[in-house]
Amino acid sequence: MSQIDTILTLIAQKHLGIDTLQTRHADSLDFHDTAVWCLKDALEAAFQAGVEFAASNPKAKDAEIAKD
Structure with missing residues (x-):
């Protein structure tokens, strides 16, 4: 899991009560x-x-930011 995915998952858990962002x-x-x-x-x-x-x-780099 990428650093960004980890951060987003932690935010979802803390603020939204969502265990995972995986489909x-x-x-x-x-x-x-x-x-x-x-x-x-x-x-x-x-x-x-x-x-x-x-x-x-x-x-x-722009490529790193735009890769998602």
Whole structure:
């Protein structure tokens, strides 16, 4: 699992109560009801993680950023 995947999974677990971001091919496991305030918290955490990642890797290549 990449560093970004790990960070996103941790955010999903902490803010959304989602155990994994892996597709499990079952509606009950792949779709979740989420409160808007939880979604907002998760988006803010992801944004902050991106800011911190960029600050620690100031010379990230465009190809690395765009690969996803």
